[in-house]
Amino acid sequence: MSNALVIVESPAKAKTISKFLGDGFDVRASVGHIADLPSKGLSVDVENSFKPNYELTERGAQVIKELKALLKDADELYLATDEDREGEAIAAHLLEYLKPKIPVKRMVFHEITKTAISEALAHTRDIDYKLVDAAEARRILDRLYGYEVSPILWRKVNRGLSAGRVQSPSIRLVVEREEERMAHVAAGYWDLEATSATTPIFSAGLQSVDGSRIAMGKDFDSLGVVKEGVVVITESKAGELVAGLANVDLEVRSVEDRPYRKSPRAPFMTSTLQQEGGNKLRITASEVMRLAQGLYEGGFITYMRTDNVILGDDAMTAVRSEISNAFGKEFLSAEPRQYKSKVKNAQEAHEAIRPTLPLRSPDVIASEVNARELALYKIIWQRTLASQMSDATGTTVTIKLGANTVGAVKADCEFSTSGTTITFAGYRQAYQEVEEDSESEEKEALLPPMKVGDKVKIDKYSANGHETSPPARYTEPTLVKKLEELGIGRPSTYAAILGTILNRGYVWKKGQAIVPSWTAFAVVKLMKNHFTELVDYTFTATVEEELDEISQGLRVKEVWLGEFYYGNGKELPGLKPLVEHNIA
Known part of the structure; x- marks a missing residue:
């Protein structure tokens, strides 16, 4: 045998x-x-x-x-x-x-x-020696970069520091976000809210005064200057409007119904799993990968390093059959949904991250995995099923209501409220993703029946003061998303990049937020002043694409490394000339 x-x-x-x-x-x-x-x-x-x-x-x-x-x-x-x-x-x-x-x-x-x-x-x-060449080119490139640039950081900033091809632009992102926050000038503005005396109760926000839209946070730039065409409500003006609207009913001026429809997102790839794991389970990208590796090695999910979002034919059939059995045929999308990877050069020939076949529900495998692995498996299971389910549908109603203030100075105030009623849950029956941008999402709310001309009794008008906020610091999920958008790094590297910049003290965490250290500021300043190309986002993404081309046999490893190191007079300035120029 x-x-x-x-x-x-x-x-x-x-x-x-x-x-x-x-x-x-x-x-x-x-x-x-x-x-x-x-x-x-x-x-x-x-x-x-x-x-x-x-x-x-x-x-x-x-x-x-x-x-x-x-x-x-x-x-x-x-x-x-x-x-x-x-x-x-x-x-x-x-x-x-x-x-x-x-x-x-x-x-x-x-x-x-x-x-x-x-x-x-x-x-x-x-x-496949083309893949080997790409892996080797990456390893050699990272050694050349670190070996040549790190000693300059030791001399100019502090011993023990390191520079990295992907690490340095990542630190730059965090530092530049902090600089934006430091430069931010807060601006104050007020708005009004009307709370109805109806059943169900609803609230409406002031939209305009005498036909001019009132300023909201998004209307101010980072220096606190408001854009033209909007009116800023001050505290005294807000108080004046509240007094002028006391005991005044609002009249319905318009009612707009429009259909609501939302489609499911693609199954997970590495970066989206890291983002959703961070958002839903509050765990780091490294922890997501550790748990996913355990699930993969145990035979529960497909390979966890992928930038593809496709389901193979067998998986597609199994998933659609599971949806019909678990939820009913009406929850199944009419046609199989085909998703395309948004990542440039989706490089590996893998499927999306999904449960292995035959499909096993979280309940079935619960006794075979630990609680944290099960929590991650659950979101992979739910997201995979949701990706082949029907759209969520309903109706969004937007109502505008108005009234004139009473008193010496009259003002026409127009308020607006909207609510979405979901009539068919569709994919949301299986899974709801964490929304990053809540402003763009329709909020579910019940509104009483109203038609144009109706008078609506108001229980109270309240004035609320606000201050514009600086851009939010990155969290692990949002930094992974940004790196992916810029084409910096690859699925296999995101968790390692975050781990490196945290462990080496370039950044630290305040809750979920990533905050740069003073060392990070010093390193980024030095790199931007002396090695502009090496921390340039487009350049870093270009290098990533050219490494992909080595894996496809479109470039020769040795030739490309020579161009990176000595320069090619085009997109690669040459690491050695840059370092020699900056050694003084």
Whole structure:
């Protein structure tokens, strides 16, 4: 009987896969990367095609020794590391250091189920050296960047600091947001609220006085200057209006009904799972990834590093069948919903993050996972089902009401109220996402029946003072979203970036908010003054895209690294010339 050695990254993954492979397969773990660039020195030969000088890590040397012993009794080797650039690089290193004399097959899958593992065994391939090149280019690039730029930070700011290709622009984002907050000039303004004496009670906000719209927070710029065409209500004016409206009924001036319809969002990819995990479960991006990794390795969800939002055909069929059974056919979208990734160069050939097949509800797996893993699984389950469900529908009613003040100075005051009645919950029966921008959302509210000309009794008018707020500090979910929008970093790097800038003291947390340290201000100032291109958002995104092109075979790793290091006279200014220019 044949005896195959199968190598995966983690012991947990090895344990799950062993159950599906059975006899004849010995599944072992490399425990992540086995080789890396030494921590000291550059370890990249810039004169010789940027050849990296890898060495086995202490743990890697032990792993290779153990695997070599196991290889003696094996007649086939399966490299079953993750199906992404890092996984491909680990597979390439295993091949290099093990030097097997038996047939070697690369085995890839994006979920750990019996069906997926059987499929992977039946359709093995060779190592994809384009992916290996992309992973290696990233590693070499990050070493060149840190090795060349960090010493300048040590001399000019403080010893022990580090510069990073993605880390430095991330710190810049946090610092610039804090600078916006510091430069913000608060402006005061008042508004009026009318509370009805009807059943149900509703409130209406003052919209205009004598036909001129009143100023709200969004009408002021960061220096506290109001835009033209709006009128600022002062405290004294607000008091005057309240006095003039005392015991005055409002008359309905217009009633506008419009249909309300909201579609579900796409299933999760890495960045949106990190954002929603932060918003709903109040956990860090790193914690989201740790829990997701546990769920993946246990065979509960698909691979958790992906920037794709598609569902494969089998998953689509299973999800739509589950919706019909659990909620009824009316909750199923008329046609399968196809989502497109908004991320430029969605790089890996994975599906969205979804429960594995056959689908198992959170109740079914509750006894097999811990409470935190279950909470994350629940939102993945709900969001996956919701993505193929019907729109939520209803009616939004907007009513304008007005009256003239009584007294010496007359003013025409117009108020507005709106409410949305959801008549069919649709996807919301399964899942409601956390809304970041509550202003743009229709609020659900019950309004009494009203028609034009009706008089509405008002219980009280109240004046409320406000002050404009500076832009909010980033939280982990909003910073991940911003990095994704700018094309900085990739799904596999967001959690690591946040962890690095927190652990190295560039930022700290005040509640959920990310606040820059004084060191961050000093580093960003130095980088902007002397290494403008290296912290430029567009440049960082361009580098990311060009690394993607290496993975697709559209660029040659060694040529591109040469251009990055020495410059190409176009979009790459050259790291070495920049550093030499700034060493003085």
